[in-house]
Amino acid sequence: MKIIGIQIRRFPYEEPYLVNLVFSASNGVLNGRLEYYCNASDLKDIGKALRSFPRKVPDEYSYEIGSTKPEDRFAYYFAIHAYTTDGSGHCALQIVIDNNGKRPDEEACRFSIKAEPSAINRLGALLITFSKLKHHGIIWSVSGEADCLIENEKDLLDENQDVLG
Secondary structure, eight states, X not given: OOBXXXXXXXXXXXXXXXXXXXXXXXXXXXXXXXEEEEEHHHHHHHHHHHHTOOSSSSOEEEEEEEOSOGGGOOSOEEEEEEEEOSTTOOEEEEEEEEOOOOTTSOOEEEEEEEEOHHHHHHHHHHHHHXXXXXXSEEEEETTSTTOEEEOOGGGSOOXXXXXXX
């Protein structure tokens, strides 16, 4: 089953401070994937922001790590932006992924996933639970039908078996 949503896999690293994540996302047309490292507390911060998004119309929230500027010398750039799309409070998540690779190894994408506020709030709640580092992955779908926390490392899908499509 291919879904529109986000899948995050956690691989133990220097926990509880730093986490190694593989982030995959799809809007049904475009897909993006990036392996990166971040502070474990980032997951909780993102989760708290998304759990109560949007607070008003218009509203925006952004999380960014890394840089695309060569002088900053980052290995990658990753961003997730939540924003309202109209005066009725409809929302979307913009995903930006760039491995900062040089040709022919460059990999970059930018796309949005349309989602109702309640779906973004569910993603926030999943991230808050995931930030406790008791699970090895999460799957969030816009529809909610595939939302889950992955308990065991052995339950992580093979890299080629992503449910995103």
